[in-house]
Amino acid sequence: MKKWIEDLLELQTIDMRIRNMKMRLEMLPKEKVSLEAEMKKEEGEIKSKSENTKKTELAIKRAESSIAEVNETIKKIQANSAMVKKNNEYQAMMSEIAQNKAKISDFETEEITLLDELEKAKTELKAFEKQYHAKVQTIKENLSELQQMEGEVREEINRLIAERAHKENGIPQDIIRLYSRLLKTTGDPLVKVNNDICGNCHLKLTPQTLTESRKGSVITCDNCQHLLYME
Ligand SMILES: [Zn+2]
Known part of the structure; x- marks a missing residue:
């Protein structure tokens, strides 16, 4: 084989390696974007799950304070009962108390439902958190690997460019x-x-x-x- 062919084949091997390395380098930002999107999705999901828990907790507090308020109302009605003389007034008062007790019962039913929901939301959040930490850890590791790889690829390209210049001279x-x-x-x-x-x-x-x-x-x-x- 002629020398020019041998030399050119060697130069070509280096150039094809440079070509592959540059292609790899072009793909790295895309991989980074996709990993970052994955991270955002995970973060969004955990945020929505924890907000869901907080919302339910707030609703429970509201139901509890409503129950306390209605109980206060009943107490006031009962405190005024001593002043009631007429039968029809007494009946009206009793009916008002019954209505308020029905309200309490409704709030209590709502609270029980909410407590069930809260327990479910908390269990879900806990289960998700376990996976979340592992997933985020993996994504972070992949991102840092990607960064390291980028540095290595750039270094390799520079080394190959120096090598090819030397080969080209002959x-x-x-x-x-x-x-x-x-x-x-x-x-x-x-x-x-x-x-x-x-x-x-x-x-x-x-x-x-x-x-x-x-x-x-x-x-x-x-x-x-x-x-x-x-x-
Ligand atoms: Zn041809």
């Missing part, structure tokens, strides 16, 4: 110019000829191109212009 300028132009497109710039077919576009090569390639000349595909070599 290759003739005209070949490098051709190669550099192809490097900006997709696929490998320098491809192997397999069964008279171009390794990039997979079309059959002309006899003249094949002859030149067999000799180890600097030759490109008639169709896709990629550099060709034979083993």
Whole structure:
């Protein structure tokens, strides 16, 4: 194999690695955004669950203070009962007490329902909290790993760029110019000829191109212009 082919294949190996590293680097912000969204979702869920618990606790307090208020009203009515002389007034007072007692009963029923709800909400919150801490921990770890990876990838790219500059120096300028132009497109710039077919576009090569390639000349595909070599 000609020296230019060997050298260019080595340069290409470095460049393909740089290409992969850059692609990886481009994907990292997306991964970060998705992890942060996951974190927000978890935080939102725990917030809504804990607010739910607080709301129920408040409703219970309201029901309790309503019961206390109605009890006060009943006490006042009873305190005034000594002054009631007439039978119809007495009946009216008794009916008022009965109405207030019915109110208390309603509030008590409401309170029992709320206490059940509170217990359920608290159990749910506790169960969620357990998972939540583990999940948040994992997300945080992944985020810090991502950050570390970004640093490592950047370092690796810089190292490879220095390595490629050194390699590039030993290759003739005209070949490098051709190669550099192809490097900006997709696929490998320098491809192997397999069964008279171009390794990039997979079309059959002309006899003249094949002859030149067999000799180890600097030759490109008639169709896709990629550099060709034979083993
Ligand atoms: Zn081709």
